[in-house]
Amino acid sequence: MPTRPYLFYALTNSVCSKCLVKVEAKIIFQDESVYLVKHCPTHGREEVLIADDIPYYKQCQDFIKPGEMPLKFNTPIKYGCPYDCGLCPDHEQHSCLTLIEVTDRCNLSCPICYADSGVQDTFPGSHQPRRHRSLGQIEMMLDAVVANEGEPQVIQLSGGEPTIHPEFFEIMDLAKSKPIQHLMINTNGVRIAKDRKFCDRLSQYMPGIEVYLQFDSFSETALLELRGADLRDVRENAIANLNEFNISTTLVVTLKKGLNDQEIGKIIDYALQQKCVRGVTFQPIQAAGRLEGFEAKRDRYTLTEVRRSILEQSPYFKPEDIIPVPCHPDCLAMAYALKLNGKVIPLTGLIDPSKLVEIAPNSVIYEQEEDFKSKLFELFSTSHSPVSSATSLKQLLCCLPMVSVPEGMTYENVFRVMIVQFLDPYNFDVRSVKRSCIHIVHPDGRIIPFDTFNMYYRDGSVSVESVGSVGR
Template identity: 80%
Template sequence: MPTRPYLFYGLTNSVCSRCLTKVEAKIIFRDEKVYLVKHCTSHGREEVLIADDVAYYKQCQAFIKPGDMPLKFNTPIQYGCPYDCGLCPDHEQHSCLTLVEVTDRCNLSCPICYADSGVAELSETTHQPRRHRSLAQIEQMLDAVVANEGEPDVVQLSGGEPTLHPEFFQILDRAKARPIKHLMINTNGLRLAHDRDFCDRLSQYMPGIEVYLQFDSFQEQALRELRGADLRAVREQAIAHLNEFKISTTLVVTLKKGLNDQEIGSMIDYALKQRCVRGITLQPIQAAGRLEGFEPGRDRYTLTEVRRAILEQSPYFQPKDILPVPCHPDCLAMAYALKLKGQVIPLTGLLDPTAFLSVMPNSVVYEQDEALKQQIFKLFSTNHSPASSATTLKQLLCCLPLVSVPAGLTYENVFRILIMQFLDPFNFDVRSVKRSCIHIAHPDGRIIPFDTYNMFYREGSAGSALITHRQKS
């Protein structure tokens, strides 16, 4: 009998990339790569590369643990995933990080933008005026996040460009008045570069805030293709101000295959040399929003390809150092390190994987496992006694800017690399999106996975009409 030229690994649901209708999908292994194969009755067969490393893909499945539920759910189960987002009771994970978009306006019109923001008064997709959200609306969104999470781990103020909001510092005041553990500001850096007084005032909100700075390339061509402008001098000046005022910063790189993926190692080296930088986040382009010149079949860049590029281009990390993040292992991978007097000491790979994996499936905090507790505190001792620590293994190895470090060191010594891949109509996997922990606050009070928000729930998105039709019918 003839043998199929692939290994059938699993079955899930996806969506047709053209009509966004839910379809059955097979996960197959072929030539040491992982593909999603689906068939739409209207648009035929579709095959999408989702990983180029079968061994790592299997490792991700071993890092699954029971999810943490939010304190409340916002929508009922009615049409099935991904048509009930809000969060519905069938979603498997709470919000590790929640975006709150405070404005639609921006001082750039990037050719690649998931939010379709820009300098024009009218949106290209909705043809409605771009606007700042009112302080009252923003407070309602923050309250919705707190209602779901109690004490949210990370809230990220985003846009558009949030620093353009005329009440930006009042927004910070409102956010800091709520029990949010860590506040991030997602910015293109223009105001940070051009307004030193703004940076000075922003530094007064330290600690507990962090700048999430767009930082895509050292090359003019790549910046023009991704951002529509040569921003090299802007980024240099922004970093100078952030270093001057000691404002914790993460560099965020939007990656496009063949454009800036060969710069990953040099960007890690640059980040390690900056006093203000706590880490670097690498985000392959999500096929959503404005996508000038982006061809998913040609330009798609998977998480495993990014991971391999880090290992090939940076001398500091080994495969054991870049691990799946347990809350959403398909789409998040992370490495922690210490930077000490010019040295980089990877930390994640020092953990015994046997002990780590034995505790994670039951979501046990490490204080309750004496052997693991001692191992953690041996590596990450704190200034207070282990008996009084409230730090959990989830905090240590989740997608949060939190880590306990040896006594005498500070947050400035911590360096993290995070690969953050978002699902889109091409690689969409219902099995995976149910564990999504990066969410966005909808103005109506719902909390929606970032992946599905940009596909179905953002005003003017390709799938918004489909959702409206289902709700009406």
């Protein structure tokens, strides 16, 4: 009997990338890669690469552990995932990080933008205006997260470009008045680069804040393709101001295969030289929003490909150092390290992976090295300093234990590398999206996974009810 040219691994549900109807899908191993194979009655067969590293993909399944629920759910189960978002009781994970978009407006019009933000007054192709949200609406959205989480671990102010909101510091005051453990500002850095007084005032909110700075490339060509502008001077000036005021910063790199993926190691090296930078987050493009010049088959970049590039381009990390994050291992990977006397010391590879999954909240594992025997509870925080009220990274991402480090260590000695891959109509997997822990607040107060928000809920252009009824 003939045999199939692949190994069947699992059955799941996905969606057709063209009509977004839910379809049955299978995960297969073929040619040392992992594919999602699905069939839409209308649009036919579709095969999508979801990983180019079978052992790592299988390792991700070993990192899964029971999810942590929010304090309340917001919507009932009616049509089934992904048509009931809000969060519904069928979702497996609370909000580790929640985005609040304070404005639709931006001071750039990037060719790649999941939110379709821009400098124009209205969204293209419609008369819907781009607006700054009011303080009242923003407070309602903050309160929705607090109601779900009690003390939200991380809230990220986003947009559009949040720093151009005319009441930006009133928003900061409002957020700081809530029981939020850590606050991030997702920014393109234009105002930070041009307005030193703005940076000075922003620094007054430390500890417990962090700038999530767009930092895609050192190349004019790549920046023009991704951002529509040569932002090299903007990035340099923004980092100079953030260094001056020592505002904790994460560099966020939107990756497009064949465009800026060869700069991964260079960006890590640059980040390690900056006083203010605590790490780098690499995000492959999500097929959502404005996607000028993006072709899914050509430009898609998987988490395992990013991981491989980090290992090939950076001398600091070995395969055991870049591990899945148990709250959502399909889509999140990370490496943690210490910067000590000019050296980079990876930490995650020192921890037994089985212990990462087994430990309960607030458990402590101590490294065997005697040098790591005092105070890493604070050091593994996402806060600006060890005395901040921010949560530990273990609590933030439901995964890492707290380990101890030498006296005198501060958050400035932490360096983290993360890979964040969002699901989209191509790689969508219901089994995976149920574990999503990066969520966004809908203007009506629902808490929605970032992945499904950009597919169904952002602008209301797709009727969830109609697609859901057909998909069933």
